[in-house]
Amino acid sequence: MKSWVEVSERRLVGNYGLLRAAAGGEPSAATPPTPTTAVLAVVKANAYGHGAAVCAPVLARAGAEWLGVTDVAEGAAVREALAAAGISRREQPEVLVMSGLLREDTADVIRHGLTPVVWLREQMEWLAEAAGRSGGVVVPVHVEIDTGMARQGVAPGRELEQLLAWVSGQTAVRVDGVMTHFASSEVAGSAQTVEQRKRFEEAMGAVAAAGLRPEWVHAGNSSTVDNQGAEGNLAWLRGLATGVGARSMVRAGIALYGYCLPIEGGGVSEVRQALQPVMTWKTRVIGVREVEAGETVGYNGIFVAERAMRLALLPVGYADGLRRELSASNARPGGWAMVKGQRAAIVGRVSMNLTIVDVSGIAGTALGDEVVVLGDGVTAEDHAWLAGTIAYEIVCGVRPAHRCGIAG
Known part of the structure; x- marks a missing residue:
């Protein structure tokens, strides 16, 4: 055998548990209980080179409610890996398709029970058409708000309002979540993150005004968990989600596998020090x-x-x-x-x-x-x-x- 990769289940589960605790994902003993933050376990890019078919079942058994994949094909492969590992569809995490979709992907979204990230009306129209062909199923989606990445996401303001007006007027597509992505979460005291938070708050106001009630509100990545001390980003996110009757969630990727970017302008974090390469x-x-x-x-x-x-x-x-x-x-x-x-x-x-x-x-x-x-x-x-x-x-x-x- 020329070369091979081994994945440590113990370390992967340990890293997930560490991130879940750091994100506030464990119930509090306080009365009343503090709202918990879920940790979406990102297994995109073949679990960052570690093997999604290997890592996804481990993370599912560790309690992950959500897994994140790149595209629909990867989502289908993860569903197959979970089933092959003996995890029934009812017990499997939800799977978020994080990097968009095209019209030809929509049948597989429904077939494999995937939840796509969307930000264009065309994407929602394609999904609605596919839902109609599938006997009137309702397709859950997560709407991404572009708060400063200029990468994917709907712009706050008129563009968002038009999208929300369309989706609130039909029944084939349901807004299960609303999300954004921080561009500088590894920077302590980032002015860009402050501005992104403000724009996301405004966007959530528009979502509420449109009469939509998402189950999930999420933002951030591994560095958001790592850099939460002075930043308070996760406390802010929990408050924002609670305000619209939703649960908060953070999307952890590289930290699951034992690495995290150093915090620029900050000290050495306990989270980063405790992670173990998988x-x-x-x-x-x-x-x-x-x-x-x-x-x-x-x-x-x-x-x-x-x-x-x-x-x-x-x-x-x-x-x-x-x-x-x-x-x-x-x-x-x-x-x-x-x-x-x-x-x-x-x-x-x-x-x-x-x-x-x-x-x-x-x-x-x-x-x-x-x-x-x-x-x-x-x-x-x-x-x-x-x-x-x-x-x-x-x-x-x-x-x-x-x-x-x-x-x-």
Whole structure:
């Protein structure tokens, strides 16, 4: 087996529980009870590279009321994975399709019981037509408000009012939720977030004025949970939802898998510190050789052995998601893998399907030895720092030859 990914069920469930508690998702002992905030578990982009078919059933059994997917095809695949795991349709979480839909998707929305995010009248008309063809079912939707991302969502004001007027005048489409997305939730004291909150409040006023009563009001991502201390965004969200008789919800993605962006202008949060990476990406040594001082290693000879070295060859490279920026020259150190629990530095260029590491100081390294490419001792944040990107891109880019699923 060339390389494989293992997912820790214990860590995934632990991260979900941590986020749920931090978001206020556990009932309070206070009297009367404090309204709880649900945590939508985002499994889009194949669960951020971890495998949605593996992670979705774990999160469902951990109590997630909602799962978030990219598109309708991914939503259908998640439904199938939940059923294959023995979770009946009645026991399955709701599934939110977060990145829009086209006319040809609408039949599958109804077939698989998905809840799409919508912001255009055309989307609602397509769903209403599909509902009519399906015997008059009612399709739940979540309306997204564009409060400052200029990405997807209906603009507050006249555009929103026209959309609400249309949906309130028919019965085939039901507004089950209203949502927005914060553009700067990882920034402490963000003026943009303050402005987005104001616009969302105005939009919720329009929703109430149109006579609509959504079940859910949600906003934010992992950093919204992480950065809630001084910001009070989740307390604000709970209050806003309660005001229209709805429940509040936050959408957690990358934090489920053990990572979170640092809070800009803020301290180190307890949530971020407590998260544990869920993915371990492994491979095996397929070659071991000795080189003498002066020999070049890898493409373009950017690394020259300054002493006798023992090198191990790994069958992974940038085609598998190991970033080329982790390459190392004599002038610039690069990334590393973990061999027998010790760091083995990458030497030379990471190539398409092969990478060389230095095992000179790791006694007994041999053919077939297991190697951790990503996991304890070498995290996605380590890779991201070297590659000049964020942990999101690293884990989403992992393309192992095989997924072993749950590893405990």
